[in-house]
Amino acid sequence: MKETDNKLTMRNIKPTAMRELVLKVLSEQKSAISLLELEQKFEKADKTTLYRTLKTFEENKLIHSIDDGTGSVKYALCKETCECNPSDLHVHFLCTKCKHTFCLNDIAIPNLTLPANFKLETINMVVKGICANCK
Amino acid sequence: MKETDNKLTMRNIKPTAMRELVLKVLSEQKSAISLLELEQKFEKADKTTLYRTLKTFEENKLIHSIDDGTGSVKYALCKETCECNPSDLHVHFLCTKCKHTFCLNDIAIPNLTLPANFKLETINMVVKGICANCK
DNA sequence: AAAACTTTGCAACTCAGTTGCATAGCTTTT
DNA sequence: AAAAGCTATGCAACTGAGTTGCAAAGTTTT
Structure with missing residues (x-):
């Protein structure tokens, strides 16, 4: 059983080909990604x-969504132990230069x-500014 | 010169009849209001x-906008001295019961x-929960 | 293998926000 | 005070993210 399958199964998600691909793409991201951006990572995929x-x-x-105020919701992987309780919450950072949204x-x-x-x-806290890469 | 006119002029906004009415409505709100809600406060008004x-x-x-994650941006009056700098920022609270958004x-x-x-x-911080009125 | 359920894909819709453009209303100039 | 110019207003029409309906394809259960 593949590692990706395992991550899905652990969260009670039936592992289909599509879901494995999506999880793979999400795992590769350094910053949170929108639905549209995700769509563009695939040759041919239905929104x-x-x-x-x-x-x-x-x-x-398995993931959490981030409303960073840009008008498109971003998604990022949760930590393995995450239950999305208040104590699991972290600050998000939106870089106004490169437009990337990071989980801090x-x-x-x-x-x-x-x-x-x-x-x-629950609390949503989004910090806007310039990230280390853009400085 | 009316008080409302004065508030507009202080912020370099030409006081028209419409603007006076809008400012009046905004002043009467106990919680932040969306464009749609504002529209409904008038008999006949163009969006x-x-x-x-x-x-x-x-x-x-004169006002600041609040993206509370509900999908519709809310607006509330700024304090008179507000320049919308980080030091002017405050926490916003969205009640999940009455759906009102308050400036804390x-x-x-x-x-x-x-x-x-x-x-x-800048920072956007929205706390969700139950407000004192709904408790 | 058939029946039942789940996932996928297309099309079409919703809803907030936004833009174009013509009209109406001021303000300034002559 | 009339003409010219600018600003605000109102209608219609568009945009783009998110969402739903429905039928086809794929799985699982009986």
Whole structure:
């Protein structure tokens, strides 16, 4: 059994040819990728299939989605132990020069004291600026 | 000179009837409002005009926009002294029950230590959860 | 091998945001 | 005060990301 298959099976995703390919492409990325960008990595691929593949991956916490404010949602692999709980969350960085969106996996979302009677569920924190490569 | 006119003029926005009305509506909101919601506050108003009015207001820092991840951008008045610099930024809260988006004006975005050679420009931080009214 | 379920692919739609263009309304110049 | 010029407004039509319906292809179960 291939390693990729294993990663899918671990997350209760039936390993099809398409899904293996998508996971492979996602694994190769250094930054988060949009549906459109993913589509362009393939010679011939249907947007709907990729869309639904990403949804399936996200539901099963193999990947997480990032709304970086650019108008297109980006996707990136979760860590193996990730359950997408608040404690698993990290900061994302959008470079305004190269337009890449990075997971700053080592930077946890800082603790916040909300006003009285506000209950926290999750936090989206996107930092914009210039990344190390573009500097 | 009316107070509303004054606020517009202070920000170098020519005070037209439409703009005064829009500013009035925005001032009355307890939470941030989308273009569509704004449109519905008027009997008869053109989306384009409202859209361009909001853009003008935003460019001149009378209001700021909030991408709360719901798919529709929200707008809220800036404080009088706001220049929309990082130090002016605050946390936004999206209630998953009532779907309202609030400016937590008193909660500044926490300081972050970015990886080496990353330069910060701005931060978008949206907390999701249940607000005090819905609890 | 047939029946039942899942995945894939095409087309077509939704919805927020945006642009083009003509008209209406000011402002400035003569 | 009329003409010329600029700004704001309103309608229609478009864009692009995301999404759904449905039928065909592929798997799994009986």
